[in-house]
Amino acid sequence: MTDKSRADLILHSASQLLTLAGGPQRGGSLGNLGIIEDGAIAVADGVILAVGSTDEIQRQFSAQRTIDAIGSVVLPGFVDPHTHLIFAGDRAAEFEMRIAGASYMEIMDAGGGIISTVKQTRAASVDSLVTQARLRLNRMLAYGTTTAEAKTGYGLELETELKMLQAILLLNDEGPIELAPTFLGAHALPPEYADSGEKEYEAYTAEIVEQMLPAVKRWWTKEASGEPFPFVDVFCEIGAFNLSQSRRILTCAKEIGFPLKIHADEFDGLGGTGLAVELGAASADHLVQTPPDDIAALGQSDTVAVALPCTPFGLAEREYTPAKSIIEAGGILALATDLNPGTAWCESMQMVIALACRYMDLTPAQAIAASTINAAAAIQRTEDLGSIESGKQADILILSVSDYRHLGYRFGTNLVSTVFKNGELVFPDS
Numbered sequence: 001m002t003d004k005s006r007a008d009l010i011l012h013s014a015s016q017l018l019t020l021a022g023g024p025q026r027g028g029s030l031g032n033l034g035i036i037e038d039g040a041i042a043v044a045d046g047v048i049l050a051v052g053s054t055d056e057i058q059r060q061f062s063a064q065r066t067i068d069a070i071g072s073v074v075l076p077g078f079v080d081p082h083t084h085l086i087f088a089g090d091r092a093a094e095f096e097m098r099i100a101g102a103s104y105m106e107i108m109d110a111g112g113g114i115i116s117t118v119k120q121t122r123a124a125s126v127d128s129l130v131t132q133a134r135l136r137l138n139r140m141l142a143y144g145t146t147t148a149e150a151k152t153g154y155g156l157e158l159e160t161e162l163k164m165l166q167a168i169l170l171l172n173d174e175g176p177i178e179l180a181p182t183f184l185g186a187h188a189l190p191p192e193y194a195d196s197g198e199k200e201y202e203a204y205t206a207e208i209v210e211q212m213l214p215a216v217k218r219w220w221t222k223e224a225s226g227e228p229f230p231f232v233d234v235f236c237e238i239g240a241f242n243l244s245q246s247r248r249i250l251t252c253a254k255e256i257g258f259p260l261k262i263h264a265d266e267f268d269g270l271g272g273t274g275l276a277v278e279l280g281a282a283s284a285d286h287l288v289q290t291p292p293d294d295i296a297a298l299g300q301s302d303t304v305a306v307a308l309p310c311t312p313f314g315l316a317e318r319e320y321t322p323a324k325s326i327i328e329a330g331g332i333l334a335l336a337t338d339l340n341p342g343t344a345w346c347e348s349m350q351m352v353i354a355l356a357c358r359y360m361d362l363t364p365a366q367a368i369a370a371s372t373i374n375a376a377a378a379i380q381r382t383e384d385l386g387s388i389e390s391g392k393q394a395d396i397l398i399l400s401v402s403d404y405r406h407l408g409y410r411f412g413t414n415l416v417s418t419v420f421k422n423g424e425l426v427f428p429d430s
């Protein structure tokens with residue numbers, strides 16, 4: 001007994017412990033869950049010490065606290081690598097208009113869409129943004145998300161964009177969900193512009209490059225000193241930023257030290273994914289209309305393809321990210337919610353998995369890998385997140401089922417019974 005190593009926590013008797021060990025899963029390797037039957041985990045100081053069979057771990061370790069998973073699936077916490085978490089209000093009326101036949105881009109052209117959320121977000125205080133986003137984070141946590149990316153982009157002027165970054169920092173400090181921030185000043189043309197032609201987009205692009213990006217860098221260095229820089233993202237689309245504007249913004253961001261992301265090919269394949277690969281972006285997201293050359297380029301790169309199946313589902317569209325082609329090309333495929341008030345107000349990675357299995361032809365195992373280790377790659381966090389391996393953060397879920405395939409198979413109810421963040425029990429709330 002005395003020769004056992006000490007742990008803070010031992011979690012044992014998982015029917016299937018999905019380790020997801022071995023790093024991001026490229027191409028045909030996607031779906032390698034690294035299952036240990038009757039698995040166990042030893043945790044100390046919020047970090048995973050050892051992973052093995054229940055017998056092995058119980059022989060090697062003793063702990064003050066032991067948790068019996070009672071024959072349930074245990075897996076890494078979900079990483080949601082694309083959310084517009086911070087926003088004020090809602091767009092329920094717009095949803096009704098869309099159901100009656102108006103398209104997302106038509107509503108946006110008519111001054112609705114993103115701009116309607118911009119107006120509500122500009123009017124909200126930091127406190128109010130934090131309060132509204134916290135409700136969403138609570139739902140995300142209950143559904144198994146332990147880390148999420150969070151974007152700005154409903155300010156479109158410096159003051160509100162910084163207010164959104166401030167809200168992200170406050171919520172990250174509050175926990176338990178960890179947030180990876182992204183500056184999305186290039187989400188839409190600000191409402192101050194009377195017209196929405198190329199001239200106006202050029203002018204706003206210049207403002208982002210010459211004023212906003214340097215100001216965000218200064219602000220971040222002061223307010224979050226020592227923290228990694230936020231990602232910089234651009235909505236590259238007809239009716240938003242064209243390829244050359246996207247190139248200008250992302251190139252400038254890269255030069256001054258920001259890591260990159262892009263919204264590409266949601267409605268039109270403009271070359272945004274190729275641009276992301278060329279600039280070494282962490283991820284290219286949406287990818288519904290991605291041209292074949294850009295899919296081939298993804299396969300040769302470390303840029304993660306983030307599919308957002310809640311978005312076509314939310315817009316009642318028929319086309320989804322061509323996951324099979326991305327996998328065949330050798331790409332690193334991840335999944336995210338795209339949580340936002342316009343196209344996809346969904347907090348649940350379990351729902352994303354269910355949609356990806358049906359409309360992107362992923363197996364449950366592939367969708368789980370895309371929501372854990374590959375999702376961690378999309379926010380450049382594979383060193384400490386996304387799998388159950390010694391040395392990684394103890395971000396762990398226990399499901400209420402004994403076969404992992406219930407993820408994907410079932411939808412609309414919550415299969416997560418218990419959530420640990422950094423080794424602490426955070427759901428259900430004790």
Ligand code: NIG
Pocket residue numbers: 084113114117235263266311338340341342343
């Ligand atoms: O990723 N496509 C652009 N941005 C969001 C939607 C934002 C909104 O409609 O408020 C997206 O789908």
Ligand code: FE
Pocket residue numbers: 082084263338340
């Ligand atoms: Fe988005």
